[in-house]
Amino acid sequence: MTGERTFLARFNEPDDAVESRMIEELDAVFGHPPRQKLPAGSILFHQNDPLDGILILMEGTVTLYQVIEGKEVVFHSQTVGKILGLLALTRHSRSFFNCRAVTPVTVMKIGFDELDRALQEHSNLLVSFITVLVRSMARRNKRLVELQTEILGLNRSLGQERDALSRTLKELQQAQALLVESEKMATLGQLAAGVAHELNNPVAAIGRAADFVREDLLALAGELPDGEVFREMLERTFRATPFSTREQREFRRLLAGELGDEALAERLVAIGIHQPATYHLLTENLSGTGEETLRRLERYHQLGGALRNILRCGERIAELVKSLRSYARADSTEGGEINVHEGLEDTLRLFSNRLRDVTVERHFGDLPPIQAHAGELNQVWTNLIANALDAMKNQGRLAITTTRLPEDRIAVRIIDSGPGIPPEHLDKIFNLRFTTRQGRVEFGLGLGLSISHNIIARHGGAIEVQSQPGRTEFCVKLPISREAAIIPATIPESAS
Amino acid sequence: MNRIVILCVEDEAEVREAILRDLAPFKPQMRVEAAEDVDDARAVLRECAQDDDPVGLVLCDHLMPGVRGVDFLIELMKDPAYEATRKVLLTGQAGLEDTIRAVNEARLHHYIAKPWRAEELLQVVRNQLTEYVLSTQEDLMPFIAQLDGPRLLEAIAAGKRG
Numbered sequence: 001m002t003g004e005r006t007f008l009a010r011f012n013e014p015d016d017a018v019e020s021r022m023i024e025e026l027d028a029v030f031g032h033p034p035r036q037k038l039p040a041g042s043i044l045f046h047q048n049d050p051l052d053g054i055l056i057l058m059e060g061t062v063t064l065y066q067v068i069e070g071k072e073v074v075f076h077s078q079t080v081g082k083i084l085g086l087l088a089l090t091r092h093s094r095s096f097f098n099c100r101a102v103t104p105v106t107v108m109k110i111g112f113d114e115l116d117r118a119l120q121e122h123s124n125l126l127v128s129f130i131t132v133l134v135r136s137m138a139r140r141n142k143r144l145v146e147l148q149t150e151i152l153g154l155n156r157s158l159g160q161e162r163d164a165l166s167r168t169l170k171e172l173q174q175a176q177a178l179l180v181e182s183e184k185m186a187t188l189g190q191l192a193a194g195v196a197h198e199l200n201n202p203v204a205a206i207g208r209a210a211d212f213v214r215e216d217l218l219a220l221a222g223e224l225p226d227g228e229v230f231r232e233m234l235e236r237t238f239r240a241t242p243f244s245t246r247e248q249r250e251f252r253r254l255l256a257g258e259l260g261d262e263a264l265a266e267r268l269v270a271i272g273i274h275q276p277a278t279y280h281l282l283t284e285n286l287s288g289t290g291e292e293t294l295r296r297l298e299r300y301h302q303l304g305g306a307l308r309n310i311l312r313c314g315e316r317i318a319e320l321v322k323s324l325r326s327y328a329r330a331d332s333t334e335g336g337e338i339n340v341h342e343g344l345e346d347t348l349r350l351f352s353n354r355l356r357d358v359t360v361e362r363h364f365g366d367l368p369p370i371q372a373h374a375g376e377l378n379q380v381w382t383n384l385i386a387n388a389l390d391a392m393k394n395q396g397r398l399a400i401t402t403t404r405l406p407e408d409r410i411a412v413r414i415i416d417s418g419p420g421i422p423p424e425h426l427d428k429i430f431n432l433r434f435t436t437r438q439g440r441v442e443f444g445l446g447l448g449l450s451i452s453h454n455i456i457a458r459h460g461g462a463i464e465v466q467s468q469p470g471r472t473e474f475c476v477k478l479p480i481s482r483e484a485a486i487i488p489a490t491i492p493e494s495a496s
Numbered sequence: 497m498n499r500i501v502i503l504c505v506e507d508e509a510e511v512r513e514a515i516l517r518d519l520a521p522f523k524p525q526m527r528v529e530a531a532e533d534v535d536d537a538r539a540v541l542r543e544c545a546q547d548d549d550p551v552g553l554v555l556c557d558h559l560m561p562g563v564r565g566v567d568f569l570i571e572l573m574k575d576p577a578y579e580a581t582r583k584v585l586l587t588g589q590a591g592l593e594d595t596i597r598a599v600n601e602a603r604l605h606h607y608i609a610k611p612w613r614a615e616e617l618l619q620v621v622r623n624q625l626t627e628y629v630l631s632t633q634e635d636l637m638p639f640i641a642q643l644d645g646p647r648l649l650e651a652i653a654a655g656k657r658g
Binding site: 356 | 509524531532589
């Protein structure tokens with residue numbers, strides 16, 4: 001081995017210089033072996049072919065590839081280097097890649113055995129050969145690192161696509177949930193309207209029957225001696241508003257003190273007689289005995305009270321039926337002229353069982369009829385009032401304010417005295433939020449509000465919310481006339 | 497003699513009147529009182545206490561303005577003066593959760609769902625009052641005609657009281 005041509009010294013030489021020297025030395029050792037010329041596209045060797053030598057690439061370019069799942073995957077093209085069949089040197093003489101000429105190529109073949117011998121005998125050749133070999137390996141190694149980096153990048157973009165897909169899927173699920181909910185509301189509305197309609201006849205019949213019974217009883221009483229007194233008792237009880245239980249106990253106490261008879265006082269107060277004078281007047285002017293008269297008075301009092309209760313309860317049912325019908329009418333009328341206050345009142349009436357401990361304040365302004373879908377707006381009022389009552393736990397103050405705004409718009413404000421909505425939730429409160437828990441879809445505040453948001457948007461209106469502890473206001477602004485055609489439902493962006 | 501009190505707590509006047517009418521057969525032996533809300537019911541309890549009339553039965557609606565029926569029954573349970581008082585819910589609107597609380601915390605004795613039938617209501621009141629007199633009264637004889645006669649006679653025969 002000559003001193004100045006050390007292995008390490010060659011590290012500073014450019015690649016082509018080292019490669020040219022190796023070829024010169026190979027030519028010198030092997031006596032200029034024959035060059036082989038191959039056209040572009042030629043396969044120089046296949047993967048796993050047994051190789052008995054290496055090929056030195058003199059001119060042109062080749063590509064090294066493998067076929068993976070039916071596809072050509074290129075591992076090296078720029079990074080091939082001058083020595084082909086390089087890995088075969090270390091791999092039981094079988095090629096690791098397929099090798100194809102990209103351009104016309106010129107190669108020189110050297111058998112493993114003769115190469116081996118020459119490398120043992122010619123240290124110069126050994127040094128150049130190993131230098132070229134190391135540089136080829138280094139280049140290929142670098143290429144592998146680049147491939148790895150490419151894979152990382154691909155994985156990243158795959159991940160992004162997967163995230164985008166799952167977002168889309170979630171949006172689709174939310175859209176479906178909205179549709180299902182709307183469909184359910186529509187079906188319920190039809191059912192309610194049907195039931196309400198069916199209830200009308202029996203309710204009307206109950207009311208009429210009570211009237212008939214009253215007329216007949218009054219006629220019968222008229223035939224009795226002192227009939228006028230009993231007729232009066234029945235009519236008075238029928239028309240009177242009963243005293244509260246507190247008042248009754250107070251009357252009883254006073255009357256018992258005056259009469260000195262607790263049992264009698266109890267019976268008299270029960271039939272609405274609070275003054276000893278009234279009682280004495282009655283008994284003095286009636287022909288029967290005291291007990292007989294009292295019993296008859298009690299009967300007529302009870303009859304009057306029962307008839308009053310039948311009629312009053314019938315009226316309550318009739319009102320509920322009316323509210324239910326106009327509430328559910330909704331789905332049959334497609335955007336007529338509606339009275340906003342009627343819709344609000346109907347909705348409030350249907351919530352009456354939750355309003356027992358709620359002070360409802362109505363500040364209704366002078367509103368013109370507006371062009372809107374009555375049933376859909378009722379759904380909005382229902383959602384907003386239900387949320388308000390939920391927030392207040394059915395106790396507190398519910399204010400409903402309606403005002404006419406400039407530019408032919410109206411505003412309906414629903415204000416509750418609940419604990420308020422945390423500021424961090426305010427901006428996404430109209431977004432859809434639902435979670436799946438144990439396979440069940442659970443809806444929170446989000447669905448009702450996002451349905452309301454959609455309905456209002458379709459009407460060309462807007463909904464806003466302001467909240468602080470003790471006062472949460474939802475303000476719905478709607479145009480009086482709906483020029484624009486119905487805008488298809490939009491789904492607000494999900495809060496992710 | 498002091499009368500045993502039946503207290504009916506119901507906020508709707510029409511319903512209250514109907515219950516009172518159904519309870520009329522217990523008068524005048526029992527003192528039948530009505531209250532339209534829990535505050536009023538407390539006032540009735542105070543008046544009865546002043547008169548030394550023991551409260552045998554509270555028949556209570558659940559959904560009322562102010563304090564709910566179940567909470568009133570729980571409040572009663574915590575007061576030793578009303579430990580023996582029989583507690584009955586008569587309601588159409590107590591949910592499962594409230595009913596469970598009534599059973600566990602107020603030791604509810606009976607639940608009657610609205611709409612009720614008069615015979616059912618009378619039967620429940622009769623049975624509950626029978627339990628009440630059995631556990632509180634020395635002399636059972638006066639109750640034989642109005643409450644569960646055979647049961648009371650059995651108790652008397654067994655020599656417990658009478």
